[in-house]
Amino acid sequence: MLDARISPLLKPLLKPMVKQLDYWKISPNQLTVIGFLFGILALPLLAYQHYIAALLFILINRVFDGLDGALARWQNSSTASGGFLDISLDFLFYAAIPLGFALADPTANALAAAVLLASFIGTGSSFLAFAIPAERYQLARPQFANKSFYYLHGLTEGTETILLFVSFCVWPQHFSLLAYCFAFAAGITIVTRVIGGFKTLRHYEKAE
Secondary structure, eight states: OOHHHHHHHHHHHHHHHHHHHHHTTOOHHHHHHHHHHHHHTHHHHHHTTOHHHHHHHHHHHHHHHHHHHHHHHHTTOOOHHHHHHHHHHHHHHHHHHHHHHHHHOHHHHHHHHHHHHHHHHHHHHHHHHHHHHHHHHTOOOGGGTTSSSOOOOOSSOHHHHHHHHHHHHHOGGGHHHHHHHHHHHHHHHHHHHHHHHHHHHHHHHHHO
């Protein structure tokens, strides 16, 4: 819900770093992998309940995630393979955070983490499943024109997910409550994406 509003605000902040990375001959794919490695370090830190340290690596991961796409556009080197690598590692990172909290306190957190992960699967699968036929029909994507593939909007997107992760680390004692609330919102996203996506594709199918 917030991604389209946040992205334009971040671009000017990233530009100086992008220029420097380009000067150093860093590739977008290198940034993607390095950012993922930083992000996945949050998993053992969460498991051992070092929440603030984990939060630092979560935020570093997100900075790298913004930089890799911006660098690809700066270098005019956006590719399908780079987009695939980016989204694959993003989803692995997203899954690692609830797992870390489940490992930190299985008794209190495991069920909520499982529910949250199930909601992630629903939002992720509806998001990616729509991207395939959207590419076939060349659907317009005015708010995310520079993305590697079609972005289907929803109540819970990347920005909301990162805010959730920050909240987890700041208030770990409320992990379960926060996870259930987000899973409920994600459920709304899943329903609206499936219904909206189906109707959109049916419209284009009938027009063929």
